[in-house]
Amino acid sequence: MxxxxxxxxxxxxxxxxxxxxxxxxxxxxxxxxxxxxxxxxxxxxxxxQPRSARGAAELQFSNWEQMAVEGHFRGETPWLNFHARLADATARVVGAKPVEVVVMNNLTTNLHLLLVSFYRPTISRYKVLMEGGAFPSDQYALETQVKLHGLSPEDAIVELSPRPGEHTLRTEDITAKIQELGGSLATVVMGGINYYTGQVYDMETITRAGHAVGAKVGFDLAHAAGNIPLHLHDWDVDFACWCTYKYLNSGPGGVAGAFVHERFADQPELLRLAGWWGHDEEERFKMRKGFRPMRGAAGWQLSNSSILTMAVHEAALALHDAAGxxxxxxxxxxxxxxxxxxxxxxxxxxxxxxxxxxxxxxxxxxxxxxxxxxxxxxxxxxxxxxxxxxxxxxxxxxxxxxxxxxxxxxxxxxxxxxxxxxxxxxxxx
Missing domain, CATH: 3.90.1150.10 (Aspartate Aminotransferase, domain 1)
Incomplete structure (x- = not known):
């Protein structure tokens, strides 16, 4: 000490x-x-702002200036596969395999996309568990996802609050509620770290408890990614998403990240909202009907990459690696x-x-x-x-x-x- x-x-x-x-x-x-x-x-x-951010963005402005559309295929950083450039460093930040992560969109967009796949309510299994007082975006996302399935948020969403006189949740209370909901619980969605109190949740224990009753388990890692060591693959987490402008220093409104466990990597039948950029890259430019997702988290992409923000994010990730x-x-x-x-x-x-x-x-x-x-x-x-x-x-x-x-x-x-x-x-x- x-x-x-x-x-x-x-x-x-x-x-x-x-x-x-x-x-x-x-x-x-x-x-x-x-x-x-x-x-x-x-x-x-x-x-x-990293001192390297401006130069990283400027390089892509130069590529745009000099190559225009050919920048997708030429130069040291072809835009076509730019998301793949970030996979290894991103995987190190969240404790994942490269196939399990992708950098795309913004946080709440990614949360909605993942919930389409991992909140699949049935008549008997339709509850979703979250922390009370979660960041408003998460509250709004779950409220509207529940409504999307014709359910009532007041009935389907179960919120956990600390015991009277306490400010943070006890892990045993979280797992007890999961066990109580049992077969009615479809999905657990919690922050990795509560934005208001700064409490780190025991994600491994919560995931294990959720899986024990047959539920999917995911986390909003907005305040956790780049802040604490994460081991999403080893913890067996089903899905997660995060922003990159907080502890990852990638600029206001910067590009976000998503995690989908490797066990779902080869399940093209898993329902999702499809887009051109998530289609099998070997056949993407054949412009055919019939969506065939890329393997792993990359199969949840919708549109081509936001190169300027991803370039800044790449520069910021390099600082994390340089720090050890x-x-x-x-x-x-x-x-x-x-x-x-x-x-x-x-x-x-x-x-x-x-x-x-x-x-x-x-x-x-x-x-x-x-x-x-x-x-x-x-x-x-x-x-x-x-x-x-x-x-x-x-x-x-x-x-x-x-x-x-x-x-x-x-x-x-x-x-x-x-x-x-x-x-x-x-x-x-």
Missing amino acids: TSFDPTPGFAAQLDAQDPLRESRRQFHIPPGPDGQESVYMCGNSLGL GMEALRRKSELLTGYLEFLIESLHLPKTVLEIITPADPTQRGCQLSLLVHQNGRNLFDHLMSVGITGDWREPNVIRLAPVPLYNSFQDVQRVGVALSEWAASQQG
Whole structure:
């Protein structure tokens, strides 16, 4: 267990010892009010811009300029198979085989496409289980998918909420509800990490429980991909999707990803919404009737790739690999988040003023700490912003702070501690 110290010198020492300290230089750090580098702790909402992003996009602008339509087939990065260029690096991020992943569309589009295949209700098996208070896109997607089958969301969707007085879900309560629903449960859809509390769900245990009652199990990994190590193949997850603009730093509204387990790779009969780009690439340009999907997750593609955003994503994925992958990032993440937790707890504020609602167990959280501020929460958020610390405000009174290992430093975290201490002192005065 690391012994922390709140002083600037201690934080500087940790930065000097950090094997990932140079990765920060690969990102543009926005300036603060004083013109110096800000402390950016909003990577859980939008990651910073890699310095390589502009050049990656510019290369594709040049290819477009010089080759026009022939860019699909010529050059160092032919657009025709650009999605395949990203498969290996994507598989490493989510713990999958390359055939199980594809980069395409946006997150909620991918969720809808996957639900068409993996939410197939019958008269007796039609329930879908999700976390209560899930991110609105997931709520809307499930609501409309249920309606698509002529069912009532009030009847078909079962939401899980924490026990009274608690902020996070217990794994045993999740599995108990799965067992209770039993043969009526068609699909489980949960976030890998809850966006509001920052809780990491035990995806392996949830998947095992869902399969035990005959249900399909999938996850929205918007806050998990690039944040925590994932092992989707080994956990036997059926399907998953994620965005790439948070911890994967691929730009606002950037291209998203999808996972479909290898056991479905050779099931062309599996119902899906079809598109030209998901058709067997050996026959795609024959322009014939009759959809024949590509093998694996690539068979869920609809349209040709969004090359400019995929090029930026490729550059961002390279930074993850250069940092040593998810295990190396996770080691630093646990230290950064633990240091932030130490500094907050050092304030000795009563829980009636401020409490951390993210689990204290490092295995149940990623980079993010969510602060429930019971008194003057907006005032605290405004104070942080005024001194160059960018966090994230969530109504009605939660501040999310996410020290990202790729570009945040221990000195960043120490500056947050100072700002919180200043605010606490002003409240007492």
